Structure formats: structure tokens, C-alpha cells
Amino acid sequence: MNATTTGTRTLTIEREFAHPPEKVWRALTQPELLAEWLMKNDFQPVAGHKFNFRADPVPGWNGVTDCQVLTVDAPRKLSYSWADSGADAKNGVRTVVTFTLTATRGGTLLRMEQSGFRAGPDDRFHQGAQHGWQKMLGALEGVVARL
Numbered sequence: 114m115n116a117t118t119t120g121t122r123t124l125t126i127e128r129e130f131a132h133p134p135e136k137v138w139r140a141l142t143q144p145e146l147l148a149e150w151l152m153k154n155d156f157q158p159v160a161g162h163k164f165n166f167r168a169d170p171v172p173g174w175n176g177v178t179d180c181q182v183l184t185v186d187a188p189r190k191l192s193y194s195w196a197d198s199g200a201d202a203k204n205g206v207r208t209v210v211t212f213t214l215t216a217t218r219g220g221t222l223l224r225m226e227q228s229g230f231r232a233g234p235d236d237r238f239h240q241g242a243q244h245g246w247q248k249m250l251g252a253l254e255g256v257v258a259r260l
Contacts, residue, residue, distance in 0.1 A: 120230055120231065120232050121229050121230060121231055121232060122221040122228075122231075122232055122235070122239050123190045123226055123228040123229075123230070124226065124227045124228075124230070124239060124242050124243055124246065125224065125225070126135040126224075126246055126247065126250060127222060127223065127224045127227045128222075128223045128225075128226045128250050128254070129167075129217065129219065129220065129221070129222055129223075130220045130221045130222075130223060130254065130257055131186055131219055131222045132139040132189040132221060132257050132258070132260075133216070133220060133221060134189070134214040134215075134221045135187070135188050136217050136221075136255075136257050136260050137221045137223055137257055138187055138188035138191075138214060139190055139257075139260060140185070140253055140256045140257045140260065141212055141253075142156070142158040142185075142187070142191065144156045144157070146256055146260075149251075149252070150249055150252035150253040150255070150256045151166065151249055151252075151253075152166035152167060152168045152178070153166070153167040153168070154166050154167065156180075156182075156198075157182070158182065158185045159182060160182050160183065160184065160185050161181065161182060161186065162181065162194075163179070163180070164180050164181070164182070164183045165177055165178060165180065165198070165235065165245065166180060167178060174197075175198060175199045177194065177198035177199060177241060178195055178197070178198060179196045179197070179200050180193045180195055180196070180201065181194045181257050183209065184211070188214055188260075189213065189214055189215075190211065190212065190214070191210040191211070191212045192209055192210060192212070193209070193210055194207070194208070194209055195207075195208045195209065195210050195227065196208070204234075204241075206230070206231055206235055206238045206240045207229060208228060208229040208235075209227070209228050209229055210225070210226070210227045210228075210229050211224075211225070211226045211227075211228070212224070212225055223250070223253075225250065227242055227245060227246070230242075238249070
């Protein structure tokens, strides 16, 4: 689930979906569907597009995540940067989230990787991401199931 390379850590989660990659892709790339399982957003599946995820602020987080689409290879691979916003941006978390979809006999294997957590300064964020992504990917399953 986790790897360490040159002072950074990667969180990896794999989930099998009983649906074709095209359905899972829709839930990853259509802003209104993305908002249902992840966060409100102004996402567009276009490489270079800058966007934000938005949620209610909590202590230690202003509720905004700054992102930029890095890779769009429908319906196989999607990646975007993921960074703290506002006053936290300078020394905050800066990672890359990558979704890889592989067709299987029963549907789709989804691999989610969030890479670039700095060992030490980002440990609590890495731990929070482990819990958060499990919950969000569970919600993604519900969205995909009703498409």
C-alpha cells in the first residue's frame, strides 16, 4: 500500500469494479459525478487545466486543494497535481494523484496512487489520505454502480 523513494512516500490503493472502464472513467472525469464521490470542483479532463477541489474548511485546512491536470488518456489513465492552497501553499503538501484503469474479465481494476508525500513533514497527511481515499473510493463505487 505504501512505498518510500528518496525521502517521499506513495499511497497506492487498488479496487475491482464490476463495470467497464468507460463507466469508471465517467465518474473520474465528469465534474458533477466527481463532486458526488470526491469534492466540489471545476475539473475539466484537459491536460494543463488548472482547477480546485472545494470542501468545508476544517481546523488546519482551508477546504481548497489546488490542482492541475497532467495526463488524460481515456479511459486508461488520469493524473493531476494535488497541493495545499492559500497560506498553506508555500510549505504545504504537493503530490500527484494518478488513476490507472485496466479492463478485466469482470470489469475494471482501478489503481489510485498519490505520490510525493515528504517523509516526515507530510506524515500526518499521508496517514489522513489512507483513510480518506478508502472512504472516497467506496463512494466512487456507489456512483459508478448507478451509471
